[in-house]
Amino acid sequence: MTSYDTFPDPTYRDTVLAPLFDGVKAHYAAHMAALNQAHLVMLSETDILTPDQTRPLAKALTEIDAEVDLDQLTYTGEHEDYFFLVEHLLREKLGDLGGMLHTARSRNDMDHTLFKLALRARAGQLLEEGAALAEAIVAKASDEADTLIVAYTHGQPAQPSTFGHYLAAVLEILLSDLERLSQAMDKLEDCPMGAAAITTSGFPIDRARVADLLGFAKPRLNSYGCIAGVDYVTGLYSAIKLIFLHLGRLVQDFGQWSSFEVGQLYVPNAFVQISSIMPQKRNPVPIEHMRHLASVTAGRCDMLVNTMHNTPFTDMNDSEGEVQQAGYATFESGGRMLRLLAAFVPACQINAKRVASNADAACVTITELADTLVRDEGLSFRAAHEIAAATAKDVIAREVPLSEGYATCVATFEAQTGKAPTLTEAGFAEAVSMRAFVTRRNRPGGPAPQALADALDTYTQALADLRAAHAARTTRHAQAETARAAAFARLMEA
Structure with a gap:
């Protein structure tokens, strides 16, 4: 029995x-x-x-x-x-x-201190891997600053841009996400020790000294919050989730761009697997692995955050050992995805021939033709838009490049305004050129060479600031380890 x-x-x-x-x-x-x-x-x-x-x-x-x-x-x-x-x-x-x-201590304050020590090492590694990816994107964006692409909206060809400009957009968001992660990591730097079970201790403890010896920036002030607060968990995993949610969108674009129908992105053989039965297939399978790793990582973050939902505001096992350990898989899958993407981005290339073909077929420079008619002919944008739309409709129907639409543009202009345009055939060709389209967009944040170079300088500085903040944390941790070892050794000599 x-x-x-x-x-x-x-x-x-x-x-x-x-x-x-x-x-x-x-x-x-x-x-x-x-x-x-x-x-x-x-x-x-x-x-x-x-x-x-x-x-x-x-x-x-x-x-x-x-x-x-x-x-x-x-x-x-x-x-x-x-x-x-x-x-x-x-x-x-x-x-x-x-x-x-x-x-003067309890397993309560000990547990959350141990959890923070374990998390800060893992989060630091993830931040470093994210920064390495950002560094790779900076370099690739600089190298591809003049590489024309077709930018898409709603899944359809929209306007010309450059691969560098596109990657800079990804970089700006990644840096924002890494800054958010760094801020969440700062919440790991408040030490719970000294809270004891709930209310500190009747002994004259020095909470700041323990925090310092363990490399924390300071004690967490409220002792109840030390053992009940799980915001360091929910905040950290929420920040991590956004990194992979956003990078998953980049990977999804890579999948579309590398499809046979679009063909804008060329994935080199090192990142291509072949079919076991169809010899013509080039399958950029790493894109799929990055997509599912990003999704798995985001899902693991949700699991940790959702586990804390509707739990009591007190010491509880819902936030402790088993849950904490389950979260560590997040760093494994997330780190793999970041490392793979950091290797993939420098390797991939833009297929200029397909870009030109897609741009011609979709008339992606037509907005600049309308803008030119506004600037040079004094038309309202709506009137210019209608002339440009008629020109695009005609060349698409004839299946010819937009550069062959000058006669249609002139005829439509004359029919609408009752006069001939001053726009010459050479001026028309310039107006519908992809290169001119990009060059003219030299406003802050635009794809023109100088605007992009200025933006990349800003992002490079932001990355340097991020690394410096992390270096300050890791330096404090290392110095504390040395100081603690020395102080502990002195105890045995006393």
Whole structure:
């Protein structure tokens, strides 16, 4: 007969506690060692514990870290979790003194501190991969500043632009998304330690010192919020989601542009797979992989955020170990997508012949013809638009390039205004030229060479600022590690 008096229940052990224990081994054990060191240093410096207490505790912690083989460690249920295992090992070595390390702290504040330590490393790596992609796009946009493309709206050919101008639009959004990620990462820099269970402690703890030793910018102020607030989770994953939602749109364009019917984007052989049965096929399969990786990553972000929906504003397992660990797959799939896209963008090329063919077939420069009639002939835009529309309709019906529509334009102009235009055939050819169309659009943010160069300078500076902010965080983390190790070593010498 099953006994329900002994903890843990075997099914609870196997379905919850053992997986959580394995997760701590994989993701948090090293961070817990750092946390133990920082907390013990603080207990010593505030005289909450004496040197006669902190010295053996420090030595025992060092021995435990050296002796415990995480790879060989399995969950038996003897101890509820990894925290209690470490405390048990301390008490085996030191007797009741081993329990003194837990003075003025709780698993509540410890957990959220560990989660933030684990997240900030992963988020930092993702930010670096995003910045590397941005760097690749800057270089490609600069190289392709003069490369003409057909820009699409509503899935149809619209106007001429350049590949550089298109990529700069993608870059501007990516940088905005990375800045949002960086801001969300700043919320990982508030340390929960010292909140204890809910309300801080009656001991004279120094929360700022622990935060500093762990590389945080400062303590999180409200102790209740330290253990109940999940905004650092929801904010981070919301920011990550937007990166991949937006990059998925770029990848979708690449899929359309590289289709046989459009053919504007040429994907080199290194990124093409062939059909097992149809020898003529060139399948740019990496585009599909990037699309699904972006979608999977965005979906994982939704999973984390939605898990927090309608949960109580208190310490709860809904925001803790198993949920946190489930989120880490986000960084794996997201990182793969960013690295693949950063390799793909420099490799792909624009098919100039197909661009010219599509531009002719769709009369994509017709807007500039209307603009020219407004500027040079003094017409209203609506009147000019009607003449341009009639010209486009005629050449499309005849299946000839727009450059052959001069006679139609003149005849329509005369019929509508009662006079001949001053526009010459050479002037007409200039007005419907893709290159002239782009060159004339030299307003800020436009595709003309100078406007694009100015924009790329702005984006390059924004990327440098983003990298500098991240470097400041990582420098603080590294300096804290050095300072903590030195302070902890001094405990053993006291």
